[in-house]
Amino acid sequence: MTDSHFSRRALMRYGAYGAGAAALAGTAASWDRLTGADIPGRDDGSLVVATLGPAYGPAAIRTLTEGFKKVHPDIKLRINAVQATDWSDFFAKILTQIAAGTAPDLVYVATEGVQLFAQRLGVALDKWVKRDADELREYFADVHPSLVESMMYEGSLYQLPVEFNAADIYLNSQVLKRAGASFPAADWTRDDFTALLRDMKKSSGSQFTPYFWTNRLWGGVVPWLFANDTNLLSESKAPGGSWLWDSFYPAADRQGRGGGYRWTTPQATHERVEEAYDYLASLIQEDLCTRPEGGNGQNLIGVFSTGRVGVTPAGGFWAGGLNLAGMKDGSFDVQYFPRWRTQRMQFGAAGYALLRTSKLQDEAWEFIKFASRRDTLMRLFETNQTTPARRSMLTADRYREMGPSHWQVFYDTLDKFPDTGPIPAPPQVAEVEQVLLKHTGTALASRRSVAPALRRMQSDLEKAMERDV
């Protein structure tokens, strides 16, 4: 017998191989494959709500799921706490989920993403708001119209704000005392601010930085632009929105309201923008503040609570953070952002955006209403980790134990300075923010580098704004 013929043993061996391979292939083909839909809660009819993970711990998730179950036992709810370092990272992960075909029904979206989601992914809430107007009257009466307006896009409402944070100034009391300075007045100016920083620097060692700030869209350069009566992008209001203002707000509050903000033409080379950058560059040159790359939120609480930083811009969210870091009431306080040409301040708000891809839109609306109820927010924001959008929740009781003494500043930023508005966040926000951060770094290298860097920023912003998202 030649090699071209199989021996009986070889034939049996090959037969066994073949049978084994066929069995493997058959098993693989018949096996229930894991997909995104196999993750518990997905595709089982649950209403899926994506939230920013670090802001929503297990207790918050329990509050939402158990509370919602009591009100709507018929709707299965799943909170998907997405871990992300910031809003930009969070949106990137949500968009990846959408691309993977596992889009949530609702996404917790801050001002940074309101227009991006509204334009490309969101559903306007108008029809439900009109339908349940009576039920919502109490909510709108409790929420400042500026916050609501920041959630509108081209005349329609896309989210009910549940929290916000304006960039106020936190001051370390120990550092103030060391500098022999008194707590600043509510109408303090930019010059008062600079003088305070110099006093703080004089009275502290070399390892001390009076002003700490984080280079980001919220709370970075933008508060100074607002205070200098300018903005990174030209700001206007979209027409429309009267359906909401006329239904829920008194005439005085309707004044000047529209259908949401529009941020269009870049104006980085505007002389007031340059002034703001010149001012920050001068603070850096004098060693009165951190460089843009030096400051970041991760180490801020540590350096502030240990007296290595005197002042920093932050929102109501920081009261809880400082308390957790061991700072007691009286060891820090908060004041409005200083006046320059104006005392207009910036804020960012957040709420739940309903996605077009959701098959549970009515159920999602029920969740949006539930999440904006006072009792829900009371349980959710027990630790003062943010400023609630409802004015009635900001009481002396809330801040009695952890401070700050001037807690009224948080909401009065909106009430006393009615032109206070949201950070500029058009649908192209991701690229706008990246351009801002990048060129802010180079602009503040020295006073001479401000103008060239702003020219490059202007050019890059123009390109970014020309792009369709």
Add this chain to the structure above:
Amino acid sequence: MTNTQIPAVRPQQQVAEAAPAPRPSARERGTRLLAALFLAPTIVGIVIFTVVPIVGSIVLSLFHWNVIDSPTFAGAANYREMVNDSTVLVSFRNTLVFMVLAVALQLLVALTLALAVNGRMPVWLRSVFRSAFFFPLILSAASISVVMKYLFNQDFGLVNWLLGLIGIAPVPWLTSENSAMAAVILVYVWQQFGFSFLLFVGGLNNIPKEIHEAASLDGATGLRKHLSVTLPLLSPTLLVASVVGIINALQVFEQPYVLTNGGPGDSTRTVVMVIYETAFEQLRFGEASAVGVLLFVLVMAVTALQFRLSRRFVHYQ
């Protein structure tokens, strides 16, 4: 007269060579099939996780796609946009600078320490050093970068505090265009050199002692011995270490992303950072893929060049 050529081989040999190769025996065929079965999972893995994404990226680079809407064919538009984008060009320059400096430093540090550890010392101490030098490699690059960011902070970092004790003014490690890249390279090399170090230790142990002894008898000592004996014999290991080092360095992401976020300005922005930002932050997946394709070509070209040069510089025993 015809030009009759003398056959180079004898007719019997010609016949033997012209004859078809004997068919493999059933046993050989079984062995080959078994080998194929064992290799199959790896091949399937490479196809699914390497080949398909590469082809997918090349295809995607010809489309505009923002995840939300359907892709639209763009032809070479993404490539045109890429070459006109100053950020992309700067990122390639940064990546090449990073690659050259980081790999050179990594190999130098690893080789120096490997030679030192291979010298005379107690076995237990050698083990301690080997573990200590390798340890950073098993840690997460992102975690290390977060810690290093604290250490190198200009205002509050431990490094500047220590420098302050000896009267040195705070250094803007991560906040100056001049020093940020150096700081990123230092952090990267500190974490990565352990791999090259282990390769070199292995390579050094494979060099027969007799060769060193012969060199000593010929009068070679110290640096001369290392340059003329150790390095040539270590050249195959050096090639592997440099190929792996260069491929890794061209794909650097975590360290600059966490330490400087590409700044100040674009001074530490690398190609992979641009790919990530363009795709996942700006939702321009087509352009990001075009940048990825160019990076792929660059990695292939550099690696091919290395292997070509290795014919001249690498000596196998």
